Amino acid sequence: MITILKEKKENGYEWIDITNPVKEELTEVSAKYDLHKALVEDSLQPEHLPKFEMVADTQFIILRVYSSAAKKEADTIQEVTDKIAVFFGANFLITIHRREYPFLEEIKNRYVDTGKCATPFQLLFRIIHAAITSYNTPIAELAKELDFFEPKIFLQEKTPSLLKNLYYIKRKASVMDFIFDLTRSILENLKGKIASTHFNQLKDEILRLQTNTKHVVDNVANLLNIYISLSSQRTNEVVRVLTVFSVFFMPLTFIVGIYGMNFDVMPELRWSYGYLYVITFMVFVTFLIYLWFKKKGWL
Structure with a gap:
């Protein structure tokens, strides 16, 4: 126009x-x-x-x-x-x-x-x-x-x-x-x-x-x-904490890897609800770790 x-x-x-x-x-x-x-x-x-x-x-x-x-x-x-x-x-x-x-x-x-x-x-x-x-x-x-x-x-x-x-x-x-x-x-x-x-x-x-x-x-x-x-600093912090966890559990894993759990007397094996208790405990621990990670801001 x-x-x-x-x-x-x-x-x-x-x-x-x-x-x-x-x-x-x-x-x-x-x-x-x-x-x-x-x-x-x-x-x-x-x-x-x-x-x-x-x-x-x-x-x-x-x-x-x-x-x-x-x-x-x-x-x-x-x-x-x-x-x-x-x-x-x-x-x-x-x-x-x-x-x-x-x-x-x-x-x-x-x-x-x-x-x-x-x-x-x-x-x-x-x-x-x-x-x-x-x-x-x-x-x-x-x-x-x-x-x-x-x-x-x-x-x-x-x-x-x-x-x-x-x-x-x-x-x-x-x-x-x-x-x-x-x-x-x-x-x-x-x-x-x-x-x-x-x-x-x-x-x-x-x-x-x-x-x-x-x-x-x-x-x-x-x-x-x-x-x-x-972000790099945060990642390093996460790696450091996880490394500390790994160091704590490494010798335990090493001992279990050699000897296993082959003992004659293990009372937990005869518990009627032992399996359920263990599964519940594992879920509980996983949930606690999740909450901790969430609080730290890693998730």
């Missing part, structure tokens, strides 16, 4: 927004603005990574924003992020995307309609800034999840799927960090085209978010190492 968010007569440039594009719409727009066919095809590929290209007087960038539909188990670029393509020139800017982005309407109301975006490059800055800051809340949530799992590891609390959850946190943070790297490359190509204050603001924003994502990745790696160390 093609929507004209700003007409050219206002401040000298036009902003066209295309949501869930079809080929016929793009053909019409590309003919009007002389858009390169290869770039138009790139704008239709949902899995395309962020990039910058320039053909003649038309510039083209692909951004990836955090997806509102991203699930907790999302761990790929396509699952974590959505694509938005932007064509822009001296007197026009075209945004192409499949999902509705509330921040585009907010930019229109706060900056375009009020005359604060006098050029396509000022509008481009607002779009890039909104795309970058869409990761603020997700990164904060990842850090919050880590704070939840950290004491459970140190206190050795049994939490279902602990390693699985840590894996997805690390994967999601790594995906975001990769997207930030590609977005920084786009900014380098835009240097000199947007105001230096805006350029520095975007770089600082990406640097801050990358620092946070790397912090999450490093913390997950540290927690995994701690988890493995504690």
Whole structure:
């Protein structure tokens, strides 16, 4: 669906927004603005990574924003992020995307309609800034999840799927960090085209978010190492206790192995309920060992 968010007569440039594009719409727009066919095809590929290209007087960038539909188990670029393509020139800017982005309407109301975006490059800055800051809340949530799992590891609390959850946190943070790297490359190509204050603001924003994502990745790696160390320590403790038990019973087993139980006088053999008593005693001992292991947290 093609929507004209700003007409050219206002401040000298036009902003066209295309949501869930079809080929016929793009053909019409590309003919009007002389858009390169290869770039138009790139704008239709949902899995395309962020990039910058320039053909003649038309510039083209692909951004990836955090997806509102991203699930907790999302761990790929396509699952974590959505694509938005932007064509822009001296007197026009075209945004192409499949999902509705509330921040585009907010930019229109706060900056375009009020005359604060006098050029396509000022509008481009607002779009890039909104795309970058869409990761603020997700990164904060990842850090919050880590704070939840950290004491459970140190206190050795049994939490279902602990390693699985840590894996997805690390994967999601790594995906975001990769997207930030590609977005920084786009900014380098835009240097000199947007105001230096805006350029520095975007770089600082990406640097801050990358620092946070790397912090999450490093913390997950540290927690995994701690988890493995504690698990090894716990296993060693179990082995030590079982070894002590084995040492106690080894000579008894050795003596029984040599002499057996071949004695003429064994009163228990003549007990009417001797067999039942022994079986009951064996079950009781097994149950006690089970309770002890459970209390120790070995089971």
